[in-house]
Amino acid sequence: DIQVTQSPSTLSASVGDRVTITCRTSQSISRWLAWYQQKPGKAPKLLIYKASILESGVPSRFSGSGSGTEFTLTISSLQPDDFATYFCEEYSSYYNFGQGTKLEIK
């Protein structure tokens, strides 16, 4: 089974900050990685798939990079609506999720 390690678990930042979240996988998954945003009481929302492809309708301040075993999600300039929890998901075999990063207002 592929293990997915996401960091940090909590991130405090301010509006306008640039933030980065990292996911590492226990074995190479090429670029089969997605990022989701989740707000309390809501289902996850797809942001990025295949490591770096922005889902339609997602603001361009979100970007993803990486391949193999290390991946990053970057938000270039935080907006108030971005404070939420973020998950990565590898889908090279079955589906395995990272533990989540809660992005909080500093």
Add this chain to the structure above:
Amino acid sequence: EVQLVESGGSVVRPGGSLRLSCAASGFTFDDYDMSWVRQVPGKGLEWVSGINWNGDSRSYADSVKGRFTISRDNAKNSLYLQMNSLRGEDTAVYYCAKPYCNDSGCYHFDLWGQGTLVSVSS
């Protein structure tokens, strides 16, 4: 409107059974594999089970293998999860999820339902 709507969650005693349903609309249901994903409130996401487009192939997480059964009825555009021998650790919000699929296969989840809460407690 493209959507998934889960139902069937409730409070159940340990050892009990429950059947979840997911009604799909707005897309051609039998073109897609489907999955169930669960989330303990305040915690991470766990893929539970998946089924291919015609129901011939099913897969399960080790944590539910032998206790849960996934099925679908394409005529009713519906996905199901039969949960038996329920345990406290099965308490979670259960989401129905549709992957993006093309001729090469199925990939990330691009559509989720709103979730249904299952609480296993005596």
